[in-house]
Amino acid sequence: MDRQSPLNSNQIIQRRRVIRTLLGAAVATPVLSLIGCGGGGSTATTAVSSSSTSSGSGSSTGSSGSSSSGTGTTNSGVTTTTDWATGGTSSITENFPDDSLFDSSSTCSVELTESLTEGPCYFDSEYRDDISEGQTGLPMMLCLQLVDANCNPLSGYEIEVWHCDVEGIYSGDTSDSSDANGFNSSFCTGNDSDALAAKWFRGIKVTDSAGRVDFASCFPGWYSSRVIHIHFRVKNNNNDEVVSQFAFSDEFVDAICTTHSDYSSRGEPDTHLSSDTVFRSSDDDYLFDLQQNADGSLLAYKRIIIS
Numbered sequence: 001m002d003r004q005s006p007l008n009s010n011q012i013i014q015r016r017r018v019i020r021t022l023l024g025a026a027v028a029t030p031v032l033s034l035i036g037c038g039g040g041g042s043t044a045t046t047a048v049s050s051s052s053t054s055s056g057s058g059s060s061t062g063s064s065g066s067s068s069s070g071t072g073t074t075n076s077g078v079t080t081t082t083d084w085a086t087g088g089t090s091s092i093t094e095n096f097p098d099d100s101l102f103d104s105s106s107t108c109s110v111e112l113t114e115s116l117t118e119g120p121c122y123f124d125s126e127y128r129d130d131i132s133e134g135q136t137g138l139p140m141m142l143c144l145q146l147v148d149a150n151c152n153p154l155s156g157y158e159i160e161v162w163h164c165d166v167e168g169i170y171s172g173d174t175s176d177s178s179d180a181n182g183f184n185s186s187f188c189t190g191n192d193s194d195a196l197a198a199k200w201f202r203g204i205k206v207t208d209s210a211g212r213v214d215f216a217s218c219f220p221g222w223y224s225s226r227v228i229h230i231h232f233r234v235k236n237n238n239n240d241e242v243v244s245q246f247a248f249s250d251e252f253v254d255a256i257c258t259t260h261s262d263y264s265s266r267g268e269p270d271t272h273l274s275s276d277t278v279f280r281s282s283d284d285d286y287l288f289d290l291q292q293n294a295d296g297s298l299l300a301y302k303r304i305i306i307s
Helices: 009-022 185-189 250-259
Strands: 033-035 067-073 079-085 139-147 158-162 202-206 212-218 229-236 239-247 289-292 298-306
Touching: 139 158, 139 229, 158 212, 202 212, 229 298, 239 298
Parallel strands: 139 298
Antiparallel strands: 033 298, 067 079, 139 212, 158 202, 158 229, 229 239, 289 298
């Protein structure tokens, strides 16, 4: 595939200038949105070896892929050597886990947070389960649960997600989008021809009776001046409830980016949480909880709490 490098010097300069211009006021006025019922570390977060975790009954959803040796890590930085799957979502053979994934203590502990910037790479997407469009990468089950301030599930809400590919490039086919006014095509796609013709790593789903949505995707790559992150938007009756982002711990990101075969050619990101333009390095509420599935895919999950 003939693709431009997202990291040539001109693009790095451009990305830094645009991201700082557009995100200079990234930390918005606090709104009544809350993230992380029970806190970032109240549920199991270990990216464990495949012998000690199971995410479903094991019925096949795709053909097995190869594995890539790496280091898994919890959000607290505890590491465990493990093998990760490669080759994208076709390598996922496990079922998505049941709703007990989101169980925490009997007390619903919440913390107020602010809505984070939409960013320059948004345009509205389509309803779909697998958002990868056959792209490669560490296969990832992305699970989100929407609840209210009392941890009651909220059904019938739209949750939309978008993120870049393994090379830090966003898709850019806005031909069917009704909301692409803020999309900075040159910055987000690097004018890559494949990206301009694609809608990869974008999708919408409606929460079920448990407030739950699941997406099949791939762990994102990085681009200069930002930590690896996934954007999300929650809507009810076409009105925004919250627009924000979730990230991954530096330890986990560095391990995948230096040891996984789909990412290691680019190495560690140039930006970590302490220097990111959006996130606060002192707060874990925006970090995904992580596990490794028995098939070697990544399970990234989080509760979103709104009032």
